[in-house]
Amino acid sequence: MHSARRLRNALRMALCDVLMLLLLAGCAAKGNTASPETTPGKEAASAAEPTQAEEPSSPEEPAQTDPQAGGAHILVACFSATGHTAPIAEYAAELLGADLYEIVAAEPYTEANLAYYTGGRCDQEQDDPDVRPAISGAVGNMDQYDVVLIGHPIWHGQAPRIISTFLESYDFSGKTLTTFCTSASSPLGFSAANLHGLVSEDVTWLESRRFPIGASREEVAGWLAEIGLTGSERLEEAGMQMRINDVPVAVQWEDNESVAALMELAQEAPLTIHMSMYGGFEQVGPIGTPLPRSDMQTTTEAGDIVLYSGNQIVVFYGSNSWAYTRLGHITDKTADELAEILGNGNVTVTISIK
Numbered sequence: 001m002h003s004a005r006r007l008r009n010a011l012r013m014a015l016c017d018v019l020m021l022l023l024l025a026g027c028a029a030k031g032n033t034a035s036p037e038t039t040p041g042k043e044a045a046s047a048a049e050p051t052q053a054e055e056p057s058s059p060e061e062p063a064q065t066d067p068q069a070g071g072a073h074i075l076v077a078c079f080s081a082t083g084h085t086a087p088i089a090e091y092a093a094e095l096l097g098a099d100l101y102e103i104v105a106a107e108p109y110t111e112a113n114l115a116y117y118t119g120g121r122c123d124q125e126q127d128d129p130d131v132r133p134a135i136s137g138a139v140g141n142m143d144q145y146d147v148v149l150i151g152h153p154i155w156h157g158q159a160p161r162i163i164s165t166f167l168e169s170y171d172f173s174g175k176t177l178t179t180f181c182t183s184a185s186s187p188l189g190f191s192a193a194n195l196h197g198l199v200s201e202d203v204t205w206l207e208s209r210r211f212p213i214g215a216s217r218e219e220v221a222g223w224l225a226e227i228g229l230t231g232s233e234r235l236e237e238a239g240m241q242m243r244i245n246d247v248p249v250a251v252q253w254e255d256n257e258s259v260a261a262l263m264e265l266a267q268e269a270p271l272t273i274h275m276s277m278y279g280g281f282e283q284v285g286p287i288g289t290p291l292p293r294s295d296m297q298t299t300t301e302a303g304d305i306v307l308y309s310g311n312q313i314v315v316f317y318g319s320n321s322w323a324y325t326r327l328g329h330i331t332d333k334t335a336d337e338l339a340e341i342l343g344n345g346n347v348t349v350t351i352s353i354k
């Protein structure tokens with residue numbers, strides 16, 4: 001992430017460079033670094049300094065993550081033109097044990113560009129929803145991430161168009177996404193909903209959050225807990241627990257009427273579902289009662305929990321394409337761990353309310 005070019009700069013820049021290196025060392029200690037095809041140059045520009053594209057550094061080995069969300073590989077990507085959103089990204093990456101990636105414009109935004117309501121570059125870009133400013137470099141290993149958080153400032157009530165570029169640069173199918181932003185005063189408004197509209201329907205979108213400039217680590221931690229990415233706070237709040245052969249698993253439950261009905265059922269009495277292996281990729285078993293269903297053609301992945309045929313639960317350790325209603329996703333097991341647990345004979349799943 002460090003720029004050799006900066007270090008070669010004239011003596012008058014040396015002090016700035018040392019400070020920048022210290023800052024980046026701090027960031028690296030907080031969050032892992034995404035393995036990019038080309039890594040952007042710096043984590044955050046100072047408020048007075050526009051973001052500059054930097055020389056790419058050498059690709060690194062994919063960082064090992066140990067997120068509290070458990071097993072899921074998480075990326076925090078952030079575009080921060082004047083440095084206010086970058087600390088939120090760093091807090092989130094640290095709290096999640098996630099990789100951190102800075103979205104850098106191929107053509108850096110200058111101070112003049114950023115001066116809004118001047119008819120300048122940013123104003124023009126925000127006026128045209130079809131503009132897609134180019135990004136310098138790319139995340140080279142997006143496939144390995146299950147969850148991606150994207151940070152950005154609010155520009156004219158919306159995310160900068162470069163976030164649209166980012167969202168359209170990758171296939172996020174089957175992943176969990178959310179966004180966070182900072183603004184001077186504007187609320188989230190329709191900014192997140194508009195971004196959500198750019199990704200495929202099978203993306204799980206967690207509730208986005210607008211933070212004030214200077215938001216604390218605790219505020220970020222509170223949001224991550226609310227959307228279920230840290231610990232089991234949300235599960236405990238929701239109160240629904242799942243066990244496979246008596247071993248608890250962390251589940252990110254969907255917010256839909258099928259899950260609500262499942263909770264009601266589990267409230268009456270713990271559900272015990274005797275499952276059988278099927279097709280070399282799933283365990284399936286009867287609930288005993290039909291649940292409301294909103295089946296959609298779905299390509300599942302390991303950890304997905306779906307409602308099949310309105311009255312059976314399927315837990316995947318592989319993939320299948322069929323019309324299902326999504327119920328949730330196991331977040332604390334890798335695909336290999338799930339294959340081990342679910343691929344070696346029939347299991348019993350219990351769903352209960354704490």
Ligand SMILES: Cc1cc2nc3c(=O)[nH]c(=O)nc-3n(C[C@H](O)[C@H](O)[C@H](O)COP(=O)(O)O)c2cc1C
Pocket residue numbers: 079080081082083084085086114115116122123152153154155156157158182183184185186187213
């Ligand atoms: C081009 C431009 C447009 C902006 N539009 C808004 C706006 O509509 N509402 C608002 O509250 N702040 C607006 N701001 C302020 C930024 O949202 C705010 O300073 C943000 O924290 C910057 O984040 P960053 O430093 O990570 O880039 C705008 C800033 C710029 C540069």
